[in-house]
Amino acid sequence: MQQPLTVLVTGASSGIGASAAKMFNDRGFRVVGTSRRPDTIADPIPGVEYLPLDQIEASSIAELVAAVGEVDILVNNAGESQTGALEEVPIAEIERLFATNVFGPIALTKALLPGMRARGRGSIVMVGSMAGSFPTPYRSVYSAAKSALRTFADSLRGEVAQFGIAVTTVEPGVIATGIETRRARISDDSSPYRAGFDSVDKAMANRERTGLPTEKLAELVVRAAISENPKPLYARGTNAPFVFALARLVPRRMLLDTIARTHGIGRTRPDRSDR
Secondary structure, three states, X not given: OOOOOEEEEOOOOOHHHHHHHHHHHHOOOEEEEEEOOHHHXXXXXXXXEEEEOOOOOHHHHHHHHHXXXXXXXXXXXXXXXXXXXXXXXXXXXXXXHHHHHHHHHHHHHHHHHHHHHHHOOEEEEEEOOHHXXXXXXXXXXXHHHHHHHHHHXXXXXXXXXXXXXXXXXXXXXXXXXXXXXXXXXXXXXXXXXXXXXXXXXXXXXHHHHOOXXXXXXXXXXXXXXHOOOOOOEEEEOOOHHHHHHHHHHOOHHHHHHHHHHHOOOOOOOOOOOOO
16 A cells, blocks of 8 residues: 655644645645644644654754655745844844744755655745735845745755756735734834834734635645646735736836835835935
């Protein structure tokens, strides 16, 4: 009897990762989900095997790879969110976000590539964010990290296709993951940036509470992962088809102005009229 293919989903304790893990499991895959602390998962999915992973720690990645064995599909979903004016975000917080959202997924991908290459098959899905394609004020670090993840995937795609390995990125728009309750918010009442920060934070929280359910995005992740010839990029939420079409038609400056206005920011160009 042929053994089922193995899917590794990082950040499977909640949100998109949990929904994707369930869908893969329902399709008959062997599913391994990761969490920093699997023992604290409130609603573990029957049939899913949970293993610990702190993807900013090289030793944790090595232990996971040794424990899980052969991996046919990797879904790099785990990550953190952050909001703050760049001037006020400590370098340590910037480094931590990149370690979690970029360097960790790259390290895990790198560790699993030799096995995929040797078997002549594999699928790697990077779960990014539409913030990577459409950067938002007060989210420069997060947007840059997600943009880096997409660029990494696009470049890697051309390296590993010859070995039967597919690489794609899925960019969620506004999804009701509850992440607004966990996002790192870096600001204080005395900040000169506080008004803009509050506008962006409020706009994001309001939209996320009415965003698409995680199952809709998980369906896209599964489809991308099992496709014989996946597209380089999939996106869903926040009127993705319209927004990506608009980005091809209007000047970049106009696009950034529009993004800012939708988050309550009135000006994205310097006012030097009194200077």
